Amino acid sequence: MSTDKADCGDISLLLKKMGEYLDRYQRFEHDDAMQQPAHWRDVLNQPVPQQGVGIEKLMEEIGMTLIPNGSQIPNPGCTSFITTGATNAGVLANMAGAVAAPQRLGLTAFNYLEELSLDWMAEMFELPSHMKGVYSSGGSVANLVALGAARQWVFEQRGSDPARDGISHRCHIYTTRACHRTVHRAAAVLGLGRDSVIAIASDSMGRMLPNALMKQLDQDQRGDIVPVAIVANAGTTGTGAIDPLRLIGQLARQYGVWFHVDGAYGLPGILDPKVRHLYDGLELADSVIVDPHKWLGAPVGIGATFVRDRSILHRAFTQQASDYLEGSFADTKAEHSMDSSGVPYYDFGVELSAPSRGAVVWALIREIGKEGLKERICRH
Incomplete structure (x- = not known):
C-alpha cells in the first residue's frame, strides 16, 4: 500500500537493490526488448494509478x-550509435548531483566543478587558454549555442x-554535406533559415575543399550576403x-567570418598521437563543441560549447x-x-534549470585521468 508521501531519504538499501538489477542487466544475458514486446507492454500499459504501489x-x-x-546501446558489441553506455563514475556522479545539487547554480562544489571540468577538457583537447565553455x-x-554566438558577433x-532586434538580412552558414543536421536545425531556430546552410564541395574523403569555400565567400561578398559562420x-x-x-581557419580570418568546429564526437581524437596532426589549426576556432556522452563515457545528456569570448x-x-x-541573490559578501x-x-545558453553536468565530467576524468582517456581513444 502507498502513503500520501513519496519516499525520500534512507536511499542506501534501495540503491543496493538497484545495483543488483543493473549488474544483472550489464551481463547482457537477457533477451532483446523486442523479443517479447507484448509482455512488457502489457505490464507497463496501465491507466493512471489512483493509489500508488509504494516504493518496494x-x-x-x-x-x-x-x-x-532497456537499450542495447551499452552492450560492448553495439556499434550502431556514437553515444555509448555510461561508466560507473559517470553514473554515480550523475546520481550524486541529482540528490545533492539538483540545480547547477549556487556557491556549491557542484557549481565549482562546472568550470573546473570545462577547463580540464579545454586543456586536454588543446584549446586556447582563453576559451571558456558552458554545458548543455x-x-x-x-x-545552437555556438551558432547563436556567431550570429550575435557578426551582426554586432x-x-x-540580433538578440534584441532580430535579423532582416539574408545570411549564409558554410559547411559540407557531411555536417550534422543539427546545424540546419540551429539555423532554423536562430531565424537564419535552413536554406542559409550552404554545402561547400568536399574531396573523396568528405573533407571541405578550401578553394571551393573561398569561391563561395567571394560570390557572397558581391551578393551582399552576411556570412555568419563557417x-x-x-x-x-x-x-x-x-x-x-588550418586552411579553413585562415580563410575565416581573411574574410572576417566566425569559425566554428563541430567536434561533438571527434574532438577527443586529438589525444591519439597517430591522428593528432589532423587537428592542426584548431586553435584558430572561435567556437568548438564536444559531447562528453560519446567518447568520454558520460550518461547521455551532456554537451559542451567553448567560445573565445x-x-x-x-x-x-x-x-x-x-x-x-x-532580490533572489545577495549583492553583499556571500555567507x-x-x-x-x-x-x-x-x-550563457538556452537552459535555466539544468543538472550539475560538470561533476559527471570531473568524475570521468578524475577516475582514469588524461592517460586513461588517451588509452581508450587509441584502443578504439
Whole structure:
C-alpha cells in the first residue's frame, strides 16, 4: 500500500537493490526488448494509478520489467550509435548531483566543478587558454549555442543587436554535406533559415575543399550576403573525416567570418598521437563543441560549447533582469551557498534549470585521468 508521501531519504538499501538489477542487466544475458514486446507492454500499459504501489513494488517493476527491456546501446558489441553506455563514475556522479545539487547554480562544489571540468577538457583537447565553455544537453544544443554566438558577433560588427532586434538580412552558414543536421536545425531556430546552410564541395574523403569555400565567400561578398559562420567538422558522423582546419581557419580570418568546429564526437581524437596532426589549426576556432556522452563515457545528456569570448554568449542569451528574481541573490559578501548563483551559466545558453553536468565530467576524468582517456581513444 502507498502513503500520501513519496519516499525520500534512507536511499542506501534501495540503491543496493538497484545495483543488483543493473549488474544483472550489464551481463547482457537477457533477451532483446523486442523479443517479447507484448509482455512488457502489457505490464507497463496501465491507466493512471489512483493509489500508488509504494516504493518496494515500484522497485520490483523497475528491476524486473523496465531494466531488462532497456537499450542495447551499452552492450560492448553495439556499434550502431556514437553515444555509448555510461561508466560507473559517470553514473554515480550523475546520481550524486541529482540528490545533492539538483540545480547547477549556487556557491556549491557542484557549481565549482562546472568550470573546473570545462577547463580540464579545454586543456586536454588543446584549446586556447582563453576559451571558456558552458554545458548543455548535447550536440544539438551545443551547436545552437555556438551558432547563436556567431550570429550575435557578426551582426554586432554591423552595428545591430540580433538578440534584441532580430535579423532582416539574408545570411549564409558554410559547411559540407557531411555536417550534422543539427546545424540546419540551429539555423532554423536562430531565424537564419535552413536554406542559409550552404554545402561547400568536399574531396573523396568528405573533407571541405578550401578553394571551393573561398569561391563561395567571394560570390557572397558581391551578393551582399552576411556570412555568419563557417562550420568545420572534427570527425564527421559517417566517416570520421576531419576538415583541413588550418586552411579553413585562415580563410575565416581573411574574410572576417566566425569559425566554428563541430567536434561533438571527434574532438577527443586529438589525444591519439597517430591522428593528432589532423587537428592542426584548431586553435584558430572561435567556437568548438564536444559531447562528453560519446567518447568520454558520460550518461547521455551532456554537451559542451567553448567560445573565445564568453561575454558574447551573455549578450546572445541573457534572460535580462526580471521582477520575480529581484532580490533572489545577495549583492553583499556571500555567507550561504544560495546567496549567489555562482557562475551564471543560465545566461550563457538556452537552459535555466539544468543538472550539475560538470561533476559527471570531473568524475570521468578524475577516475582514469588524461592517460586513461588517451588509452581508450587509441584502443578504439
